[in-house]
Amino acid sequence: xxxxxxxxxxxxxxxxxxxxxxxxxxxxxxxxxxxxxxxxxxxxxxxxxxxxxxxxxxxxxxxxxxxxxxxxxxxxxxxxxxxxxxxxxxxxxxxxxxxxxxxxxxxxxxxxxxxxxxxxxxxxxxxxxxxxxxxxxxxxxxxxxxxxxxxxxxxxxxxxxxxxxxxxxxxxxxxxxxxxxxxxxxxxxxxxxxxxxxxxxxxxxxxxxxxxxxxxxxxxxxxxxxxxxxxxxxxxxxxxxxxxxxxxxxxxxxxxxxxxxxxxxxxxxxxxxxxxxxxxxxxxxxxxxxxxxxxxxxxxxxxxxxxxxxxxxxxxxxxxxxxxxxxxxxxxxxxxxxxxxxxxxxxxxxxxxxxxxxxxxxxxxxxxxxxxxxxxxxxxxxxxxxxxxxxxxxxxxxxxxxxxxxxxxxxxxxxxxxxxxxxxxxxxxxxxxxxxxxxxxxxxxxxxxxxxxxxxxxxxxxxxxxxxxxxxxxxxxxxxxxxxxxxxxxxxxxxxxxxxxxxxxxxxxxxxxxxxxxxxxxxxxxxxxxxxxxxxxxxxxxxxxxxxxxxxxxxxxxxxxxxxxxxxxxxxxxxxxxxxxxxxxxxxxxxxxxxxxxxxxxxxx
Ligand code: GDP
Numbered sequence: 001x002x003x004x005x006x007x008x009x010x011x012x013x014x015x016x017x018x019x020x021x022x023x024x025x026x027x028x029x030x031x032x033x034x035x036x037x038x039x040x041x042x043x044x045x046x047x048x049x050x051x052x053x054x055x056x057x058x059x060x061x062x063x064x065x066x067x068x069x070x071x072x073x074x075x076x077x078x079x080x081x082x083x084x085x086x087x088x089x090x091x092x093x094x095x096x097x098x099x100x101x102x103x104x105x106x107x108x109x110x111x112x113x114x115x116x117x118x119x120x121x122x123x124x125x126x127x128x129x130x131x132x133x134x135x136x137x138x139x140x141x142x143x144x145x146x147x148x149x150x151x152x153x154x155x156x157x158x159x160x161x162x163x164x165x166x167x168x169x170x171x172x173x174x175x176x177x178x179x180x181x182x183x184x185x186x187x188x189x190x191x192x193x194x195x196x197x198x199x200x201x202x203x204x205x206x207x208x209x210x211x212x213x214x215x216x217x218x219x220x221x222x223x224x225x226x227x228x229x230x231x232x233x234x235x236x237x238x239x240x241x242x243x244x245x246x247x248x249x250x251x252x253x254x255x256x257x258x259x260x261x262x263x264x265x266x267x268x269x270x271x272x273x274x275x276x277x278x279x280x281x282x283x284x285x286x287x288x289x290x291x292x293x294x295x296x297x298x299x300x301x302x303x304x305x306x307x308x309x310x311x312x313x314x315x316x317x318x319x320x321x322x323x324x325x326x327x328x329x330x331x332x333x334x335x336x337x338x339x340x341x342x343x344x345x346x347x348x349x350x351x352x353x354x355x356x357x358x359x360x361x362x363x364x365x366x367x368x369x370x371x372x373x374x375x376x377x378x379x380x381x382x383x384x385x386x387x388x389x390x391x392x393x394x395x396x397x398x399x400x401x402x403x404x405x406x407x408x409x410x411x412x413x414x415x416x417x418x419x420x421x422x423x424x425x426x427x428x429x430x431x432x433x434x435x436x437x438x439x440x441x442x443x444x445x446x447x448x449x450x451x452x453x454x455x456x457x458x459x460x461x462x463x464x465x466x467x468x469x470x471x472x473x474x475x476x477x478x479x480x481x482x483x484x485x486x487x488x489x490x491x492x493x494x495x496x497x498x499x500x501x502x503x504x505x506x507x508x509x510x511x512x513x514x515x516x517x518x519x520x521x522x523x524x525x526x527x528x529x530x531x532x533x534x535x536x537x538x539x540x541x542x543x544x545x546x547x548x549x550x551x552x553x554x555x556x557x558x559x560x561x562x563x564x565x566x567x568x569x570x571x572x573x574x575x576x577x578x579x580x581x582x583x584x585x586x587x588x589x590x591x592x593x594x595x596x597x598x599x600x601x602x603x604x605x
Contacts, residue, residue, distance in 0.1 A: 002076075003052065004029075004069035005113065007090060010037075015064070016090075016107045025069055028052050035576075037065065038364070045337070048072055057083045059091065060342040061301070062098045066090075078124040086116045254444055256589050257413040260375070264558070264582050264592040264599070301343045307336050314358065321603050322566030324528040327573050335361060359600055365569060366596035368578035372552060375414055377513060378484050387419070387477040389485045389510065391470070392554070393503055394518035395530055396491030399556035399583055401430065403518060404486050405437040407554075407581060409588035412445045412454045416483040421473035422459040423466040423506065426490035431459050434488060444588070456482065466490065467506040474510060487512065494533035503534075504541030507548050516580060518554040521567045528570050535575060550575055556583035559590070563602040568594065 004025045005018040019025070028049040036047050037056075047054045053074075056067045066087050068079055089112050091098070097107075311332040318328035335357050378388035390407075392400045401424070408418050420438060424430035438457045445454045458473035470487050477485045489506060492499035507515055517534055519527050531550070539547045553571050561567075568579055579594040 001074070002068055002070050002117070004067070005086070006067045007107075007109075008065055008067075010063040010065060016109045016113075018110070018113055025052075028054060028069060029067060032056065032067065033065075055079050055083060057087050058337060058340075059087060060339055062091070064090075064098075076124070077127065078120040081123065082117060082120040085120060086113060089116055251444065253409075253587065253589055255413065257410045257591070259414070260373075261410060261581065261591060261593040263595040264584070265595070301341060302339045304336060304340055307339065311336055318566060318569075318603070319524075320564075322524040322561070322564040322570075323603075324525045324566070324570040324574075326525075327528065327570045328566075330573070331358075331361060331365075331569075355604075359604060362569060362600040362603060363596045365573050366579070366594065366599060369576065370578075372578055372580050374514070374580070375411075375416075378411070378416055381513065382483055385478075387474060387482055387485045389474055389487065389512040390514045390516060391487040391489060391507060391510070391512040392516050392518055393489050393534065393550075394491060394554075395493055396427070398491070398518050398520045399554075400424075400491060400518045401433050401437070401488055402586065403554050403556055403581065403583045403591070404488050405434075405441065406583065406588050406591040408437070408441055408455055408486055409444070410591055411484050412441060417452055417481075418455045418484045418486060419473055419477040419480075419482045420455065420457050421470050421485055421487045422457060423469050423473075424488050424490040425460070425462045425464050425466055425469065428462070430488070430490070431457075431461065435459070441588075456480075466502060467509045470506055470510045494530045494537070497537075500534070500537035501541045504538050504547075507538060508542045508544065511548065514551045514580075515548060516552050516554050517550045517571075517575075518556060519567070519571060521555050521558045521561045521565070521582075523567055524570065527567045528574050531571055531574050550577055552577050552580035554581045554583065555579050555594070558582045558592075559584045563605055565599050565602045568599050569603065 001020060002018075003020045003023060006025075006029065007015045007017070009015065031049045032047050032054050037058075045056055047056070051072050052069050053072045054067055054069045056065055058065055066083055068083060070076055070079070090107075090109065093109070093112060094107060314335070315328045315332045318331065319325055323331070338357055338361075374388070374390075381388040392404050394400050404420065408420065411418050420434055422431045422434050434457055438455050441455045442453060458469070458476055460469045460472075466489060470485075473487070474485050476482075487506070487510070489503060490499070492503065494500070515538075517531060519530060523530075531553075535549045538549045542548065553575070555568055555571065558565075572579060582592045582594050584590045584592050
């Protein structure tokens with residue numbers, strides 16, 4: 001039994017509605033619109049909300065949404081068919097009104113609706129009566145195998161991989177001379193030997209000759225710094241460096257981070273303007289994303305089959321840009337659902353529509369669903385007489401401490417005093433790294449009139465309970481009227497259950513205002529795995545009905561990925577949470593806000 005059936009325009013006008021019970025469905029339908037239809041997740045046409053299952057179909061020609069709601073415990077096998085039937089019926093009956101855009105009209109649809117529903121219910125009953133039949137032998141894959149293909153012959157490579165095995169007989173450590181005597185070959189060999197001797201001599205002459213055996217121990221990664229950052233001091237204090245009491249403050253950094261964080265600029269090749277793209281592609285151009293759409297020339301109404309090859313290429317393109325494979329699939333499904341049945345005219349409009357749909361979807365995914373204004377929230381907390389608390393989590397080496405220090409710099413630039421809680425009580429050197437940052441940050445912003453130190457470090461050494469240290473730090477900050485507390489937590493692998501449990505405890509006990517997940521922009525599928533498991537662990541181990549999961553993302557090492565910006569999409573898609581900060585280098589000023597349009601531009605190149 002259906003609880004609700006509704007037809008509404010994408011603009012939000014209800015055209016027709018049937019309600020089977022007196023329940024109020026608007027929260028569920030609103031949730032469907034908010035979390036699925038508007039959030040570019042329309043690839044999957046079933047959505048569960050509270051005790052209800054909602055299933056929907058989009059009519060992209062007339063911009064309509066058909067929604068059915070029923071109790072989640074029911075298994076209604078006819079809903080797909082019913083949605084299709086009723087959709088076609090409604091279109092046929094009211095084609096003229098819909099074409100004329102008279103969406104406000106009074107649609108007398110009850111009789112058709114009842115008939116379609118009855119028909120589908122009867123169809124479902126008749127289907128249930130048909131016993132499930134086994135596949136005949138002719139239908140199976142086995143019938144297609146020949147006996148010969150099943151016999152394994154000795155010496156035959158499985159999978160027919162042609163691997164050439166070149167046998168070289170060694171006599172006294174030297175390869176044996178081949179027996180054949182071909183003068184051409186010998187001449188060529190002599191030439192090669194001469195060449196080799198020459199290069200050997202050249203190598204000897206070179207002062208860089210590797211006489212010393214290569215040191216194979218692991219070296220810390222050296223990041224290349226972009227542009228103006230080259231001459232600035234690096235923030236890598238992860239290794240123990242001698243305590244330098246006389247820190248020389250790089251005062252030219254001071255004052256560059258006041259106000260809201262500046263937007264990220266992604267290198268975009270502006271020469272490929274839309275007009276240029278839509279004209280016949282020039283031979284020089286590689287085409288990028290646009291070349292994918294060429295196959296659609298002349299399409300009238302976009303059908304799933306016509307779009308499939310195009311969508312396959314689009315998915316591959318997204319994967320090459322580092323979008324996680326699963327997410328790329330879902331995005332393509334969503335674009336297909338949005339466009340199927342849309343009637344298009346000329347070549348221009350086909351290309352424009354598909355490109356615009358994908359771009360729109362990507363921008364939508366990257367745009368935060370809620371306002372994130374840390375400075376304002378911190379001011380608000382201050383007015384309430386408490387510190388604003390942010391906790392940083394993530395796996396090891398992604399840049400938690402470094403970016404925490406950058407965020408600290410930005411807060412101080414905006415006249416906020418900060419307490420860093422050293423809750424990574426695990427990794428040797430973690431506390432020292434933060435101590436060094438604290439000294440540098442204070443050197444950059446010496447306290448005016450010595451009334452307050454801008455940054456302090458709350459540390460209790462190693463091996464202690466991190467949740468307890470965070471709690472003490474927050475109490476200390478409240479007593480000392482410190483504006484913001486930044487909690488640095490130990491890096492942990494997403495599969496390490498005891499450590500994930502400890503993190504969940506830290507967050508549950510201390511209730512930070514914001515839990516930030518720090519992740520590298522370098523990773524593709526791995527980023528999604530980390531995020532999903534961190535979120536899941538926070539939910540599972542919190543043992544509360546309303547667990548505090550990840551509120552935002554810090555995307556680090558963005559300066560090292562060129563235009564492979566896909567991790568940004570994967571991370572926001574999977575959590576629905578915004579990228580609050582982007583780390584773009586190793587100086588305190590290398591902190592940016594995400595610019596959805598710039599990232600999407602890089603993604604579509
Ligand atoms: P943690 O273990 O997560 O605390 O990681 P660290 O903060 O110690 O950082 C690990 C390495 O990444 C250090 O060498 C940092 O300098 C480097 N790093 C952090 N953020 C960035 C960034 O945005 N860009 C670049 N290029 N390097 C970064």
